[in-house]
Amino acid sequence: MFKGLTGKYDQGNAHLSIHPGAGGDDAKDWANMLFDMYRKYCEKQGFKLTHPDEGVLEIKGEYAYGRLKNESGVHRLVRISPFDSKKLRHTSFALLEVVPIFPHLDLDKLKIPEEDLKYELSRSSGPGGQNVNKRETAVRVVHLPTGISAACQSERSQPQNKEKALTLLKSKLFHLLQKHQKEELSDLRVHAKPEWGSQIRSYVLHPYQKVKDHRTGVQHNNPDDVLDGDLDKFIEAELQLGE
Secondary structure, X not given: OOOOOOOOOOOOOEEEXXXXXXOHHHXXXXXXXXXXXHHHHHHHHOOEEEOOXXXXXXXXOOOHHHHHHHHOEEEEEXXXXXXXXXXXXXXXXXXXXXXXXXXXXHHOOOOOOHHHEEEEEXXXXXXXXXXXXXXXXXXXXXXXXXXXXXXXXXXXXXXXXXXXXXXXXXXXXXXXXXXXXOOOHHHOOOOOOOOOOOEEEEEEXXXXXXXXXXXXXXXXXXXXXXXXXXXXXXXXXXXXXXX
């Protein structure tokens, strides 16, 4: 079942985030559709989910990262826009990022100077305790040299959200160091923003219906099933390609 999952962190948990591309309401709606698709996929896999921030999932379960790591990249949607009064066809893009949730022992090796961090506080908009919307409990932390950020608003207190946001930020930075084979944070290029390369998968709802992965060539002729979390066909092919 887990053929090809041989990476050091493949068996562990994952942090998934979705960023809408340019395009206003269409792009935001597409990002929300993708979020629901991956949430449904994870629920079908029996993974435990938490929702630290908008467009973000923390996924816990055996091989969560290994199963989802190849989903990182740009996803393209073609459809008749529900926001266009002329009912014209629109193309929307969203960027998916998946990073491992590293063990604390690994993250403890990553020392970030306090002056390189900027904390932004806001009122939580999600479910929580009685303090939600009354105090600034939501926390977003930015690593100033790279521009990488992470946020959390799911916990009941500001210190808890701060700790969780910092852990997620460290996971992103640690993953970036490994990806670029760097030893020190200072070696990372400035403003290492998510990379908007060519799309990895297209979801076409009009004029025909098809989902196609551009790396493996795998296709599915029922986009509704795919958007309902039926991703096994694509994920298995991606894992075999990476062997």
